[in-house]
Amino acid sequence: MGEPRKKRFYVSFSDTxxxxxxTAAEREGMASAAWAGRQVRAVAQHTLVPVSLDAADVLRELVQARVHLRETVTALRALAAAGPPGAGVPESAATAVARALDAVVRVDEATVAVMRERRPRS
Incomplete structure (x- = not known):
């Protein structure tokens, strides 16, 4: 679309x-070369910032930590609902709070790692 494209840029790939x-091109209904060209332009224009394979591990950690936080919040709500008002915080609630705080720290650390990885490479 727009001006005609007469310049070629050759790229070599392994079979994998x-x-x-x-697969990505088919998912978006595009030819492989058109899809790859769009991705290359997006990276060049800093609208898409590539991440290393390690980022997948960091993202998995974020997902696991979020699941853990949800479970901990559910446990805290159950404890709060079960105890009579003014009875003090039972040991299990204190443990749940400690677990929640640990999970928050893990999510924060993973988030910072992802943010560092996603900085533009210029």
Whole structure:
């Protein structure tokens, strides 16, 4: 669309890499070369910042920590509902709070790691 494209840019892929590109292109209803060209332009324009394979581990950690936080919040709500008012905080509630705080720290650390990874490479 727009001006005609007369310039060519050759890229080599392994069989596995090409399969990934083709799958992504098919998912978006595009030709592989058009999809790859769009991705290259997005990276060049800093609208898409590539991340390392380690980012997948960090994102998994974020997901696990979020699940843990949800479970901990559920446990805290159950404890709060079960105890009579003014009875003090039972040991299990204190443990749940400690677990929640640990999970918050893990989510914060993972988030900072992802933020560092996602900075533009210029």
């Amino acid at each position: 890499e090409l399969a990934v590109v083709r």
